[in-house]
Structure formats: C-alpha cells, structure tokens
Amino acid sequence: MSGLLFALALLSTPTDSENFLQMLGQAEAGGRLTALQRLDLQETAVKQPSALPPAWRAALAAHPLRPEASTAILVDTLQERMHLGLRGLYTYPAELPNYLDSETFPIRVYYDDGSVHSLALSVLAAAETSWQVQILDWGWFAPPLDADEGRYRLYVTTSGMGGGGYTAPLGPWPETAWDDCVSYIVIDRSNDEQSVGAVVAHELNHAMQGAMDCMEPSSFWENSASYMMLAVYPGSIWYVRYFLESFQVAPQWSVADGNQNSSYWYGGFIWPYFLVSQYGESWTDAVWLRQVWERSMQSSNFSSNLPHYLTAIDEQLTEAGDGDLVSAFHAFSRARFFLDDRTHETYSVLPHAEQLAPTPTLTGNLFNDTEEQEYLPPKASWPKPYGVNYLILENPADYARNTTLEVVTTDEAPWHFQLITLSGDPEILEWDSTGQRTVFSFDPHPGVNQLLIVEHLAPSSFHPNSIPAQGTEYKLYLRPTIGLPKITSVSPGSVYDGTEVVLNLYGQNFFEGCSVAFFPAQDIEVLEVTGSTEVNLKVKIRIARGALLGEYGVSVSNPDGGSFRYDEAFTVVKNPAGPTSDGCSCSQRPGRPLGLPWLLAPLVFFVFRRRLVP
Secondary structure (H helix, E strand, O other), X not given: OOHHHHHHHHHOOOOOOHHHHHHHHHHHHOOOOOHHHHHXXXXXXXXXXXXXXXXXXXXXHHOOOOHHHHHHHHHXXXXXHHHHOOOOOOOOOXXXXXXXXXXXXXXXXXXXXXXXXXXXXHHHHHHHHHHHXXXXXXXXXXXXXOOOOOOEEEEEEOOOXXXXXXXXXXXXXXXXXXXXXXXXXXEEOOOOOOOHHHHHHHHHHHHHHHHHOOOOOHHHHHHHHHHHHHHHXXXXXXXXXXXXXXXXXXXXXXXXXXXXXXXXXXXXXXHHHHXXXXXXXXXXXXXXXXXXXXXXXXXXXXXXXXXXXXHHHHHHXXXXXXXXXXXXXXXXXXXXOOOHHHOOOOOOOOOOHHHOXXXXXXXXXXXXXXXXXXXXXXXXHOOOOOEEXXXXXXXXXXXXXXXXXXXXXOOOOOEEEEEEEOOOOOOEXXXXXXXXXXXXXXXXXXXXXXXXXXXXXXXXXXXXXXXXXXXXXXXXXXXXXXXXXXXXXXEOOEEEOOOEEEEEEEEEOOOOOOEEEEEOOOOEEEEEEXXXXXXXXXXXXXXXXXXXXXXXXXXXXXXXXXXXXXXXXXXXXXXXXXXXXXXXXXXXXXXXXXXXXXXXXXXXXXXXXXXXXX
C-alpha cells in the first residue's frame, strides 16, 4: 500500500487520540505536571515518541495520535509556549547520512539510506515545484533559513506517525518584526513517489504560513494547506476530497472549528476553496488566499492574534466590493450543500461540485400542516458561531397557504435564515434575525420541498482562537400565517323551516372573503354573509318549507383554503305557523293539505244527483 493510501486508511479507523492530550491536561490540572512538562510531553509524543517516560509511552500506545494531527499539535504547542514566554524544546533533528541540495532554490532534503533515494528525489522535485509556484508565482513568503547551511530542511525518514508528514515550527525568527517562526518538514518514508508531491505542497505551505503569521489558529493552517494541495496539484482532488466527509458531517461546528481528534479542519479545505473560486481569478488563484494571510500578520511579540484571518477575509472582500465575511458565509452555506447527487444548475457554484461528497448532515425535517408545529433541534446539533443547521421543509401537494416561520434564539448574536426551493424554478428567500425573536412569512410551492438553512453568525467580539464547546439553543415554530377558522358556538340554536334567519357564528379567524356552507345542504340557501369580524360572522339563510328536521352542521372556509367544520351547530324544527294535518292517514304531496271543501265534495255530488233523478 502506498504511503498516502496507508495514511488515508489510518484516518478511516476511529481512534481515541484526543484522550492522550486530555490525559496530559488532566495531569496538569491535578498538579502532577507543570505546564512546561505537559508541553514537553506533548511535543515529544509527535517528534520522538520513543523518548517518552514509560508510563506516558504506554498511554500513547493505547491512545495513539492521529497521523494528520502532528502539525496542528506542534503549532498549538508553540503558540502556548510563546504565550507563556517559553522556548521550544527541540531544535533541528540530527542530520541524516544522505542529502540532496537543490540547484535552483535554497532547499536541502535529508534521507535515511539508499532505499529511499528515489523518494528523496521526488520530494526534492516537489519542493522545487512548490517553491516556484507558491513563493515566486503566487507571492507566499519564503520560510526563514536558519540552518547553518542556509537552506530549508526537509527530512525523508520515519516520522513516527505512520505516514504523511508534518511541519514543525521551532520558534520565532528574530530578524523580522512580525510574529513568524522557523520550521522544518518531515516526510514519512512510507509515502509513494506518485502522490508525495501533494504532501510536500501541503507541508511547505505550512512553512510559508509560519513565515507570515505563526499565531493563526491551527484550523486555518490546515484549511489553507489542504486547499494548496489542490491549487498546486489539481489532480489531487481524488484524495483531498476524502477529508470532506469529516467537515460535512458536522455543519453545526464553526467554520473555524476543529481539533486533533478528527479530520474536520482538513475537510475544511472547502472553505478557502470556495472563497478563492468565487472571489479570486480562478479556483487555483492562491494569490487571493496569500493576501488573506498577509492581512492577518501582526507584530505582537507572540502575545496576540489580531487581526485574525476572519477579519482579514472581511476586509479583503469589502475593499474589493465583493460584500463581506457575512455575505460570503451565506453563499458558502448554500454552496457546500449542493454537491454530489444534489448538484443544481443554479445553486452549485463550486468547481467540481459533482465530484465532492457528501452533502452536509441534515438536522431534521419540517412538515407544513394546518396546525402549528414546534421544533427543537437536538443539543448536539445546536450551531456554534459561523455554524449552520440544514432542515428539509416538506410541502404537501395540496398545501399552498402563506406560512409563518418564527425562530426564537437564546443569545444576542446575529442569525440568518435562507429558504431555498429544491425543484422547479430556483428561488432563494433570506431573512436576518431581529433580536432573539424573528418572524417571517413565505408562500410555499405545493408539492415542492424547500431547504431551510439556519446560520448562527457571531458578534463582533468573536475570535477563532476561542470557540465555545457548545452551540446555541433555538426553537422553530411553523404555522399558517392566517390561522384556521374556528367556530365555538352558533346562535340561535334552533330555527323554523320555511323561514329566513340571520345566524351568528362565534369563534376566531373569520376573514374577509370567507365562505359558509351547511350540511345537509339541499334545504338551506345562503343569502348573504354580513358583518364579518375575526370573532363573529353573520350569515343570512333561507330554510325551505318542509326542510328535513333535526341537527345541521356548518363550515367556514377562509380565502387561503383553511376551513373548519362545526357539527350539530343548530336545529331545524317544525314551523308552528304552517298548515296542520286533521289526522287523516292518506298520503298527500307536501304543501297540499286536505281542507273542508274537499271533504264535503262527495256529499254535494250525492244531493245534486238525487234531485235530478225522477
């Protein structure tokens, strides 16, 4: 198996690597280690694990560090040392028996023995390519040359991490005023010659980052260097995209988030990839990203990280007339969703979107219905600053009612909401939060699902070096904008057949233009709906003579289609003023009673006939 593929295989196996670092932190908190001892053990675990004391060596064997976490651990360790006023534990590793010097650039590649000579040649060629492209063509700062021979050092040897490589920052470079640092690179000898170029591009970019601003959070170090693999070697997308899943499964995390226990910040290459492709000259325009790093530089004697890279992105976009950080984050939150099998002609703006997978994890589903729904996302999904939730809103084929969405948050930070139609004509609706309670309405498309993006933005005081461990709670309320009508009573409760009467319907949500129907319907005619208010509706009706007697129901339908049926609303009773029967059981048509003249007709005929007979 190639070195790169071996490293990827290791990444696919879950490990409990963060526990080793947590053990060190717990030992310090319990007074068993000083801060300096903890940092020394942390650094030794990466650079020379065999030199750890036996107990810690056993702990590391039980909870190994993730191979790709090495640079981040060393960067975090150096930054903490600088804050404490401490120097690094190590200098350069011992010189190896063999080395290759570049004839073009100040680069030296040390290697173990003749068995890796060919790999060392490939590393040197890749380092020359990256030096030319990243430093000379794109303007990244060259790493400080602090070694005696005046060359930047790369070591091809056993890294102790099982593959890949790492960049080790050693300490500040005294010849500059800004917060930069000296470094060297280790490339594991298990790497294969075909893919080692991208590994070198990644690690050498770390060295350039350190030459500009050694105080940026390690998450952006890894976001940037992982993207640079693509920029220098576009064909490397086939394995750079491997890391994307670790980023996409946790959209609730901050875009600036990450830790040594996951590949999140490596999958975060998609963030600078998006920025460069949308606001640079092309998706390989690493000049745009270099300018962000350059804007992030400070001269604080390693005491702070101001400005940080998010501020730099904001300023760079604003000065170019390309919006700002927040508007870019809105667009990014859309772009990272429409990948793989969700690519869309309008919404998919990332290059190679169909080759990038997976799409982000969904937080949940909402269903448009006539009744109000309340949705509380699970605690694990609460979004951190610059984190998002994705929810699918399902609209039934017969649902076209104007709908209101209410969002109640528990902090004062700004939020943003997007509602995107997933089929048919493209449509993007957007709303900003209005304090802790935001209410907006929209017209759903019957039978067409929509994507709801809930973005938790950040206050102006937010700093990517200090990300909260837990996201922020919020609730969603989804309901028809015009509530369903509701009938609570009808007056009068009984009416006569053969009359016209005004019924008073009492309840709520009776709106202008509503219609009224009765059941059974054949004997009742609606003449007029008058005096409508939201709580009272007057309906003039005509009840047919001889109408069916008994209970009748009534329904009210609002213009938006919302309706309510009220059974046993009133009773139709016999009209006492109408004609009555004399008890004859013979049948007759309704409305044609037998009167006295008809009863006397046979007698009159008999008398008249007798008088005519002689």
